[in-house]
Amino acid sequence: MKTLYLIRHAKSSWKTPGLSDWERPLNARGKRDAPFMGKLLAEKGVKPDIILSSFANRAHTTAKIIAQATKYSEENIDVRKEIYMADSSTLLNIIQKIPNEHTIAFLFGHNPDFTFLANQFAEEYIMNLPTCGIVQIVFQVDNWSDINTENGKVASFEYPKKYFG
Secondary structure (H helix, E strand, O other): OEEEEEEEOOOEOOOOOOOOHHHOOEOHHHHHHHHHHHHHHHHOOOOOOEEEEEOOHHHHHHHHHHHHHOOOOHHHOEEEHHHOOOOHHHHHHHHHOOOOOOOEEEEEEOOOHHHHHHHOOOOOOOOOOOOOOEEEEEEOOOOHHHOOOOOEEEEEEEOOHHHHO
């Protein structure tokens, strides 16, 4: 069995004109939500074997914060440019190439494609994966290369507004 956590980056700031999209940092709400969601995962006993992150500042920062909360070494985060602006089929291809020795994987990135990808495995439609939202998908396979929409199922869906209103 393999478990994937799709994690959308925390809320980012638009305060600095002239920054490229990938340079935008987290805003105050993002800095509140990322540690909270990391703590939520840690309290559930979730510890990743591998973390893959978009190279965008907001995604990588979110990944570092949640890695710290789940006792995963920040230095081992696999930062990838191709996750940024990837469509759901590209994301699925990235996931299928995760080394099989890893059972639990965290993938940090962006909408709309994280929502599109999550819905391929959801029994109930997910309208939107909000910032710092986490979708847990469980696959009944031994190899990441074997995952597809027939053998994966959304097991949980968490997001900050569930807790902060």
